[in-house]
Amino acid sequence: MKQTGLGHHFASRLLSLVPTLLMLITIAFFLIRVAPGGPFDTEKPLPQEIRANLDAKYHLDEPLLQQYFRYMGQIVTLDFGPSYQYKDWTVNELIASGFPASLAIGGTAMLLAFVMGTLIGVIAAIRQNTAVDYSIMGMAMMGISIPNFVVAPLLILVLAVYAGWLPAGGWEWSFRHMLLPVITLALPVIAYIARLTRGSMIEVLHSNYIRTARAKGLPERIVLGRHAMKPALLPVISYMGPATAGLITGSVVIERIYSIPGLGSYFVQGALNRDYTLVMGVVIFYGVIIILMNFIVDMLYAWLNPKIRFDEG
């Protein structure tokens, strides 16, 4: 009966965010510098003087530890510094330019996946071991196993090229332009959530308290909606935390295929170009979002599961 348990729990979760981020930043900082090559290595070596000037400008000539502390001092002010490859752009500007599109597509895809996935999963669960269940699970297996670089061109071919209903690519803030990338992103997630929901729903439906609810003569919609849904959703919620973080930070494949100016390509480009500041920027950004999502999942969990509130401390 300690109602303070909840507040205490989240305060401590928030505090644990700091060492996690610190560790992430430190490891990423040294790892990217351990990787062979540097941001200004080209096929034809630069003249000595130019190279020295560049290194001096970006403080790459300083000892590593000094660079590290300089960087730490800088990101405390939320300044991720200039990109080494995208000239005239700071990392902050790059993230700010790429994130909205990624967030819009990823967020919509996640929402779609959650609604569709749980719905399909519940239908499969209540029709367990029937033709409906088998065909849903068969399609879900396909959804998970067919890679998005196969799904995307197929969708484009059918819906954009042959039918001509939707644009084949390019980016505008419009429903028509978002539809194909959203579907492509959502399909495997729908399939995964459907499988998760089906499994946990079947387990819940076999539990004693569902038998009690049935013995009370409650109609099926109350048994499912009120008694079974909450516990059946718990595993889905915990999957959705990291999954949402992954979706809203962009996917390289989707962005390439649909020509979307999102965040995803910066992960790959930054790493390939040894664009130290860009890599650090997106890694920290991704880390913060993951931690934030897990935090939200934690709160949802406590809200859904009354036992958690009291088992703390």
Add this chain to the structure above:
Amino acid sequence: MSLLEVKNLQVSFATPEGEVHAVNGIDFAVSTGETLAIVGESGSGKSQLVMAIMGLLAQNGRASGQALFKGEDLLQKTPRELNKVRGSQIAMIFQDPMTSLNPYLTVEQQMTEVVMYHQKLGRHEAFEHAVEMLRAVRIPDAEERIHEYPHEYSGGMRQRVMIAMSLLCEPDLLIADEPTTALDVTVQAQITYLIGELRKKTRMAMILITHDLAVVAGISDRILVMYAGQMVESGTVEDIFYRAHHPYTRGLLASVPRLDRDASDDLQAIPGNPPNLLALPGGCCFRDRCTQAQEICSQPPPMWRDERGHRSRCVLEMPDGRVENDSAGEAGSAAEESAP
């Protein structure tokens, strides 16, 4: 007319190993205000029997026969029709109070929904009624504790909540499936006493399922002993406790631990295990464990019956009993006995 009349009820489950025959032709009747105890060891089919009546069998379960409640066959009803009976006219409490309440809903939510759905009470009236019921089962600070979740209650209190919840709509029949098995011995006595007391007030009929003969003696009118999905003996409490006829019933009675015996005496047990329900042997299903088994026991045993309605399925002769024709058509005689 009896409140509930069960005729030739059979329950089987389709499993990968084959058909499991859990209940094989059970007949009984319960009248208003009467308590029938169904006794048997684990796997005797006693729980599946009432699950079939309530329409709560697992997906692979099939029930046949008849279960007439106020003249209507429950086995023929759709789930929607059953929901008009379940929870309002027939209520059920289960063995394990730890898992039978929904851990994700407060006691209030789980209690009020019953009357809000069945009796169309408003939220406020439903709440008042639920608190009143909790007081009746002696939950302290009921109007406060009703807002708590089941895990904040002890095992005994959860079973009290289950009882209160089952009685909300003043059912005509309460089915209690091993209501005290999962509880401490002292709590068992409290719950048994509570059920008996509430029953006296309401004239509600009850089917009490148990493997514990000690629970049965105090609160039942009649006893039905089940073995391997069949009724082996049935009669009044006196018939079973003082004039037990079937060797299985006598074995059960002998195996009850007693304080008046020397502690150094071994506990009496029935040797062996119940038969495999996948392939029941022909003849008497108890013969492999019976101390009085004879060659003739491989034939289907006769059903004895005396004028008081004490029945037993055994080749051994029943004093003042006569053999009744045990064909399916007349197997409902236990049901008929309480008919006017």
